[in-house]
Each structure stands twice: as structure tokens, then as C-alpha cells.
Amino acid sequence: MAKQLFIRKYRWTSGVALLILLSVITAILSQAKWKNELGYAFTDAKGYYSYLPAAFIHHSFALDTEEKVKYASFKKTDDGKPFIKYTMGNAFCYLPGFLMAHGVASISSYESNGYTLPYQIAFITTALLFLFLSLRLAVKILSRFYDDKTIALTFFLVFLGTNYFHYATSYLSYSHIYSFYFILLFLERSWRVLERFTWKNSLYAGLAFGMMTLIRPVDGVFLIFPIIYGVSNIDTFKKRINYILSHIPQVLFFLLTAVIVWVPQLMYNYSVFEKITINSYKGEKFYFLDPEIWNALFSFNNGWLIYTPLMIFGIIGCFILLKKKEYSWLILTLIYIYVISSWWCWWYVGFGNRAFVNLSAFLLLPLSSCIAYIRSRKRLYYPFFILLLLGVVLNQFQTYQFEKDALRYEAMTPESYLHSFGTLHPTFEFFDLLEKYDTQYAKEGKNVLHVWNYDTLAVLTPSELQGAELGNQDMYKGSFKFKIPEANSFIICAESDETLENLSLYLKLLDSTGQVKDGYGKVNTKSLGNARIQQRMYYRFRYGVNEKDSLQFFFFNKKLEEGKVHELKIYALHAKDSLVFEESVDE
Structure with missing residues (x-):
């Protein structure tokens, strides 16, 4: 069955799969993240990866020397002992590539420190391998129920039209593409277990469950799937329970296999804490009585369906499956959304609420069900196909925007999203439209925002600059110097001839000796009609x-354009960071 990918019978799926692989490789090469100091071992991935240099380069998990902690990501226990916060599931995925890279580095001129070019190539090849395996396994699952074109459209939507693409390229060392594969493997083996509860199927299901929980323990909720899949009433539920109880040895073997996967993690825990079960996320927790379901789905601060709107078809597919008395898909989707949105950091810093990439794996089949339903109705199919194309284009563009900082990993608002929509390079004003949730309050289960507020201190209309004429010899024009106590932000507006469309309104901050401390001149331009334009510059001195x-x-007339500035106003502001409480907070 796995050979169905890249054969004639599945030519549409094979073609889309090839497009996905080429798109991912092209994005990886264009981003060239391996050129950074630590390459793909950054932020969370740095923590996942820290186990491997510790084990195979330093030969010790004790982060007790400067060399060992130089690149490692760690926290400290209450008594000051450093430890790696993240579980080691990702490290298991990296391991084969790491060992090959370490061998290459050892016999070449590259430093064998875990971070030079051979190790970065290992990150890339490992990610591409898991992408390929996920495509093959997805075909294996979906071909049980759906035809070639339906699978191809499903692939096109999920792998190119959701934030999966971002985590297969720029953030390929993060956990999500690995979780995606093991969730698929667990689903596929669950079906096999329900058909024949053999030792082999128990083994593979146990390995898949062990790995997906070792990568992200929250994915343990998918254990419910083989218990409720195909259950439509009390009688079928009783039959399912009896079926499971009649195979207790295989169930125990499944659990034993999953525990064995966890043994290295438990040994590490014991070496640090002298106990095998620990909470490495001390001070961070779930708020199950106060989930942020709406925000997790629809907030501009990484709401899943705001940045991955095409996955609404996956949720619709869950309802379509209800007609076939398949309740498991909707039940588990709702449970997963509930659990994810109960975490204190419900926006999961990243691109488009990255925690939901894992749910995308589970929703592959409901999504295919929705697409099959739409394909059977021509009136729905053509509008859907147009939406699909637009959604994929939007996702690819927004992924590129994220790389250019025109979309942020957190703190996005409706205003900042609209301000940056369709642009590749953000203005400074974009950053002041961001509203970041306060981390400490969030850990206490409270939504408290950092918001910039402004007081207008003065409005200046320098007479010598009103009606300024610029010619093809005037690169710089005017020099208006002033002081406004406590002013740290400025809005400068000009009404000019449209021939000055590239004119910069430049403001410099000078110290007492006349040296430049900071400066900015980028403007937004809009037409006023009558051959005139309005130019606006905003800046807060950093x-x-x-x-x-x-x-x-x-005025900075870089392109030596000719025209007249008819009116100029300088607004001097005092910007201050204020806390805004979204809900009542006991002071």
C-alpha cells in the first residue's frame, strides 16, 4: 500500500506530493537558516536538541561546565542544578542524522561541536525524510476510503495551505512535523488493531504512541481514538470494550512498548531529580476551568483559523462524518481544542498557533471526507477550488511575511494584521500596534496586555518648511532643529505633489555633542487626488x-524628484507602555 505514492494509479496525488517536496526544498534553500550561528537549533528546538551534544560530544548530561552549557538550553532546579526542560522525543528523531553528521565532522575540517554545517544538513535531511514518510503514510490511510483526486486536494490543502509548511521549512527542527508523522502512524495502526489485534500491530501502535507522547505529551489524548472509533451507540461501545478486554496480553504489550520508549527520559529524570516523574514546566499549567477556546481559534494573536482558515473544511468534515455515525472525529477534535486552549500560553508562540499542526494530522480523513462531499456537488466544487487556491496563496505569502517580520510570532492584533496585510516589510508603526500578553499574568491564567498609549505634547508647523520646493539637485532639503521635553514618538504628515512619491520625511535624534543616536524616515503614501499625495511617517525612538x-x-529626496511640499505637520508624542486587563484581576 505504501508504494501507492509516485505510481500511475495515484498520479494526481504523486504530482501534488512532488510539488510539495519541491516547494519545501526551495523554501529551505532560499531561507538558508543553516548560515545562522546555531542554524536550526534555536529557541525550543535548541532544548530538544541539547540531549544529543550532551550524550555524544560531552558524554555527560550534567551541565556543569562552561563548554557544556555554551549552546545548551536549560532551566535550573530549586537548588540550582541545570536540567533540560523538554522531553527527548525530538532528539530520538534527530539521532540517526546527528550520528552521521558527527561522523562526517570528525573526519573533516568541520568542528565536531554539534552545530556546524554537517549537523545543519542533518536537520534538513531528517525533516525532509519525515515529510516524505508522512506523505506515504497519509496515502496509505486515505486510500482506504477516497480516490486519487480527493487525496491530492487534501495534500495540497494541508501541506501547502496550512502552517504545516512553515514548520517543514523555516522551523523544520520544531516538534510538529515529527508529531504529525507519529500521530498518523498511531491512527493507521489503531485501525489495524481494531481489525486484528496482533502482536505486530500492538508493537507498532505502542511505538507510535510512545513517540508521539514523548515528543508532545499532550498528544496522549489520541489514545481515546481506538476506544471510540466506529462506536455509534451503547451496544457498539460494549462490544469495543469487550474486544479490548479479550486481548489483555496485547494491550499490556502495547503499553509496555510505549513505556520502553519513555525509559531513557525516565532515567534522565531520575539522574537529575532522583525521581522518574517530574514536572519540568514548573510555574506553567493548564486552566481547564477557563479555556481560551475562542482566542485559540480566532484571535489575531495566533488564532489557528485566522492564519490557517482552510482547516475549517476539516472541522466541517467531522460533521459530515456524523451522517455515517462516525462520532469519534468530532469528539476528539473538540477534546483536543479544549485541551490546547486550556494551556496558559494559549497562543503558542510561533506562526498560526503551532499546536494545531498536530490536530491537522488527525483531521486529514475528515478533511478528505469534506472534499469528497464537495466534489460530488459541482455547484460547491468550483467555489471551493477557488477558495483552496486563494487559501494556499495566502498561506504561502503569510509564511514569507513571517520570515520578513511583517507578521509576528505573538502580540498580533486586528490593527497590526490589517496594517501589514499585503506588505513584505513592516513600518515601525506596525510594531507599536502589537499588544503582547504579559507572561507572568498569563501563567496565573489572566489575560493582561501590554499596550502603547500616547499623549500629544505639541503640534509643530515649521514655517520655513511650508511650501518647500524640491528640485533634481536637492537630495537634502531643510534642517529644522527642536526640543520637546518627554517626547519619544513622532508622527510627521506632509501634503505634497505626487511627483514626490519617494520623498522621505527624515527625523534624527542627536545627543548633546551632535552625534546621531537614532533616526527614521520611511513613509506611507496615499493619493489625495488633484495630483497630490499625503505622506505619513511614524517612529518611536528605541x-x-x-x-x-x-x-x-x-526632507530626504533620494531619487532627486521635483515637486512642492505644500503642508507639513510634526506631532510630538509621549508613548508609554500600559497594562490593559481583559478581565477582572485581583490586585
């Missing part, structure tokens, strides 16, 4: 303004 500093404004 390093603060003290009483000895002064400001200098001038």
Missing part, C-alpha cells in the same frame, strides 16, 4: 530621549 538630546528634521 533608545529613549533625554533632556540633553535634540531633534533634527529634513
